Amino acid sequence: MDTAHKAETFRELHRREGAFLIPNPWDVGSARLLEMAGFKALATSSAGHAFSIGKPDNGVGFEAMMRHLADVASATALPVSADLENGYGDTPEAVVRTVRAAAEAGVVGGSIEDATGRPDAPLYPVEVAAERIRAAAEAARSLPFPFTLTARAENYLVGQADLADTIRRLQAYQEAGADVLFAPGLRSLDDIATLVRSVDRPVNVIMGIAGVDLTLADLAAAGVKRVSLGGSLARAAYGALLRATRELQQHGSFGYAADAVPMREINEMFRQYPGQR
Structure with missing residues (x-):
């Protein structure tokens, strides 16, 4: 499937009734396993990828991240949306560069967040953040395929759990041209439903x-269209690794192997991957 077809497929997922899951692989192997599991689209995880190369979240630079996007996008037949962090720069020009580079890497969508990465001023002023989204939207519209732009309001992730300001920000990003709106960190179904309305x-x-016990059906009933998983799948995998290491170090036993996927099974899954792209 070429990039234009992937892009149209991704757009269509947002037009269908109900909500869809978009899980977050952290490398080529996890992307292919998720594709084989039957998901319809994927989204990269900046945190998951950073962990996979031994770095903290937000520790991967622009060039390295673009290479990662190209690796994942070329490894799967599914549409891939990218976690583009804050656009790798404060200015609208930096965000434009990032959107264009991500598209060249083969992804068909991406998210831009309004977090600065600075503890003293963790969020861009809403006017500045909206201008960055406006520039990103203009860059997306200039591409030869429909790039789905997601705007993120990071209030809850930077310790500013203010639903009213989150909504105000997302309304501004909507007016600036974002295709999808995202407020990571919301935990209450009532808050989520209020945002959707x-x-x-x-x-x-x-x-x-x-600690959040909501289902896809709950979220769909509240009007949510897309549900991503962030770095949680990567953290689940690393959680299994850490539990195994503790068992080895503390008990000298090997019970972790009982929960490991059998070698024959996973080997055969990768062997049968279509075309071994």
Whole structure:
């Protein structure tokens, strides 16, 4: 499937009734396993990829991240949307560069967040953030395929759990041209439903949050269109690794192997991957 076809397929997922899951692989192997599991689209995880190369979240630079996007996008027949963090720069020009580079890497969508990465001022002023989204949207519209732009309001992830300001920000990003709106960190179904009612674009929420007991059906009933998982799948895999290492170190036993996927099974899954792209 070429990039244009992937892009149209991804757009169509947002037009269908109900909500869809968009899980987050962290490397080529996890992307292919998720494709074989039957999901319809994938989204990269900046945190998951950073962990896979031994770095903390937000520790991967622009060039390295673009190479990662190209690796994942070329490894699967599914549409891939990219976690583009804050656009790898403060200015609208930096965001434009990032959107164009991501498209060249083969992804068909991407998210831009309004977090600065600075503890003293963790969020861009809403006017500045909206201008960055406007520039990203203009860059997306100039591409030869429909690039689905997601705008993220990071209030809850930077310790500013203010639903009213989150909604105000997402409304501004909607007006600036975002195709999808995303407020990671929302935990309450009531808050999520309030957000959905306050905007007129598809809403993405993130699940895989410890202590949040919501289902895809719950979220669909609230009007959510897309549910991503962030770094939670990568953290689940690393959690299994850490539990195994503790068993080895503390007990000298090997019970972890009982939960490991059999070698023959996973080997055969990768062997049968179509075309071994």
